[in-house]
Amino acid sequence: MKPASIQLDELYVQRDKHAKELRDSGKKVIGYFCCFVPDEIITAFDMVPYRIQGSQNKAIDQADAYIEPMACPFVRSCFNKALKGEYDFLDGFVAPHSCDTVERMYNIWCQNKPAPFNHLINVPHMMGPSSEKFYRQELDYFVKSLENWTGHNLDTGKLRDAVRLYNERRAVLRALYDLRKSDPPLVLGTEITTVLVAGMGIPAAKHIELVKQFIDEVKGRPLPQTQKLPRIFIWGNELDDIAFIKLVEECGAWVVMDDLCTGTRFFWEDVPETADPLDGIATRYLYTHCPRSNVPQTKTRAGDLENRYSYINDFIKEWVVNGAIFYIVRYCDTCELEGPDLREYLNGMGLPVLMIEDDYSTSTIGQLRTRVQAFLEMIG
Amino acid sequence: MKDYIKYYAGVDIGSVSIKAALVSNRRLIATKLVASGASYKDAAQKVLYSVLVQAGLDAERLSGIVVTGLGSESAPFPARQISDISCQAMGCHYLFPSARTVINIGGQFTKVAKITPQGRVVDFLMSEKCAAGSGRFLQVIARILHVTLENIGPLSLQSREPVEFSTNCAVFAESETVSRIAEGARAEDILAGVHRAMAIKVAMLVKGVKMEPDVVLMGGGGEDAGLVLAIGEALGTRILVPEQPRVSTAYGAACLAELDLAL
Structure with a gap:
């Protein structure tokens, strides 16, 4: 048996390999966007949830015939893969209204590359009780639509099991993140991204097994060099390629914490175990810390910022962060508009911020080097 | 006497031009600027050689080199690499305190x-x-x-x-x-x-x-x-x-070579 680190590396490179094998063995694979589609529900129907990703190292060569190039390059890259038939293995396609681009992409995708099952989940933008009710209702529609398509009713017992399973995965991933707290951290930022991305297309039980083995591997290996380097927190959206984090670490820093769609954002908080598991799921997913969502206003500027970002404050303190890098995939309105407020909040804590806008392409990495290097020289 | 004076060079490998500055005790001694062209390596070698020739020095007399700019990775000689943002800041500081x-x-x-x-x-x-x-x-x-x-x-x-x-x-x-x-x-x-x-x-x-x-x-x-x-x-x-605005980042790089700061 290969060591977990090698298996995870392979899954990171060939992200659809395992999903395709499962499909060939008779399983149904459901592809979805973003952090608002509950894996638990798909798993409870005995299907495999698959998080749709793009390719940062491949040019977008077909999608521009259908959508304007000033749309989000992450979504364009995903759609480009679909047009090339790389997502033909998906039995289902689910998009949440996470942002307007994803919501509209649902229609364009279904028009040009419909899967056997297609569904759009409406997600409210304000975190609060009325939204919880609304989103809970939307999840009912999602369940009904799956029931109609599969011909099976949702088994609440299986849904409860799925909630426990995914909470276990969350706990294992948090345990992995704990290894980044020491100085130097025991795991590199690039390794973390590899582990997380590798897990986006395999059943949770297998991912849990691999991550546990990986943690044992890490604990068993010699300590990294003890040179004192700045500890970086990365905030942004879709960073499903290790290239940028590798650049930061090569320039002389440890990437120790994140708030990314491909990082803590999708797994950090547990689903509360409620009498009706859908209630707990609705609450958990609605309160995902995505800049597309907003929180009720407190009437003071400081109160609003605290309300929105206190979880980041905890990350910064517990992981002893020296600087923050915002890595924003170009044309992501939600991140670009969230950036100034978050910068103000972090600067207020005395934390320097570097804001980078990139093209969801690894070919731009060289141009970013100067910026990252200057930032590390500034805080070093 | 001249042997006791220490010299430092800064080379700024930019996309349009490649610049070198030679300093001693933060005093600017020589500068050179050439078009970047297709080979950054050749041009970088050329400007460094030129400032040394202008000062009548052998390469061994250099106590330190800092290379900076977009093309700093392609420097054909051993040198410390520092971002151009830090170099321009230091150059600016010594030109205009x-x-x-x-x-x-x-x-x-x-x-x-x-x-x-x-x-x-x-x-x-x-x-x-x-x-x-x-x-x-x-x-x-x-x-x-x-x-x-x-x-x-x-x-x-x-x-x-x-x-x-x-x-x-x-x-x-x-x-x-x-x-x-x-x-x-x-x-x-x-x-x-x-x-x-x-x-x-x-x-x-x-x-x-x-x-x-x-x-x-x-x-x-x-x-x-x-x-x-x-x-x-x-x-x-x-x-x-500054008097020579295009070489001021190279000048800052040379000053950083001389300061040998931990950045």
């Missing part, structure tokens, strides 16, 4: 940094992948107008009615320039208009780092008097420009 904000308008990017009284970077911003705020924009317009780069500044200063550009995009500005020529606008008025449009872009970066005087302008943009004037007007402040 009163400087707190430094603007560098280069061929590819415009960079703005806030610096401490010691020349350390506190905050910085760079123009994104956009030519409108960089020297490349001026090159494009100069080519259409058949004006050499050196003449852009003096010509622009003669303008009485600067043309108003409705776009901040270099690509659209190219076609807008052509339309204005067709409408009969004068070259000096077009250039002054371009300078104003660029100055607005640059001013936004400067305001982004919360400008503090004194403000220094370095890089190729500093050689363009029309641009300096427009930026000064856009920011409502006096702009200081």
Whole structure:
């Protein structure tokens, strides 16, 4: 048996390999966007949830015939893969209204590359009780639509099991993140991204097994060099390629914490175990810390910022962060508009911020080097 | 006696030109600038050799080299690598100790940094992948107008009615320039208009780092008097420009080689 680190590396490179094998063995694979589609529900129907990703190292060569190039390059890259038939293995396609681009992409995708099952989940933008009710209702529609398509009713017992399973995965991933707290951290930022991305297309039980083995591997290996380097927190959206984090670490820093769609954002908080598991799921997913969502206003500027970002404050303190890098995939309105407020909040804590806008392409990495290097020289 | 003096070099490998500066005790001894061309390695070797020849030194007499700029990875000699933002800050600091904000308008990017009284970077911003705020924009317009780069500044200063550009995009500005020529606008008025449009872009970066005087302008943009004037007007402040604006980052790199700071 290969060591977990090698298996995870392979899954990171060939992200659809395992999903395709499962499909060939008779399983149904459901592809979805973003952090608002509950894996638990798909798993409870005995299907495999698959998080749709793009390719940062491949040019977008077909999608521009259908959508304007000033749309989000992450979504364009995903759609480009679909047009090339790389997502033909998906039995289902689910998009949440996470942002307007994803919501509209649902229609364009279904028009040009419909899967056997297609569904759009409406997600409210304000975190609060009325939204919880609304989103809970939307999840009912999602369940009904799956029931109609599969011909099976949702088994609440299986849904409860799925909630426990995914909470276990969350706990294992948090345990992995704990290894980044020491100085130097025991795991590199690039390794973390590899582990997380590798897990986006395999059943949770297998991912849990691999991550546990990986943690044992890490604990068993010699300590990294003890040179004192700045500890970086990365905030942004879709960073499903290790290239940028590798650049930061090569320039002389440890990437120790994140708030990314491909990082803590999708797994950090547990689903509360409620009498009706859908209630707990609705609450958990609605309160995902995505800049597309907003929180009720407190009437003071400081109160609003605290309300929105206190979880980041905890990350910064517990992981002893020296600087923050915002890595924003170009044309992501939600991140670009969230950036100034978050910068103000972090600067207020005395934390320097570097804001980078990139093209969801690894070919731009060289141009970013100067910026990252200057930032590390500034805080070093 | 001469053997006891220590010499340091800074080499700035940029996209348009490659520069070297030789210093001793922060005093500028020699400089050299060549077009970058297709081989950064050859050009970098050439400028370094040139400053040594000018000072009558062998390469062994160098006590340290810092290499910087977009192409610093391709330096053909062993050298410490430091980002051009830190180098421009240090160069600016020794040229103008009163400087707190430094603007560098280069061929590819415009960079703005806030610096401490010691020349350390506190905050910085760079123009994104956009030519409108960089020297490349001026090159494009100069080519259409058949004006050499050196003449852009003096010509622009003669303008009485600067043309108003409705776009901040270099690509659209190219076609807008052509339309204005067709409408009969004068070259000096077009250039002054371009300078104003660029100055607005640059001013936004400067305001982004919360400008503090004194403000220094370095890089190729500093050689363009029309641009300096427009930026000064856009920011409502006096702009200081070093004698050799294009080599000031290389000079900062040489100073950093001499200081041997832990950055």
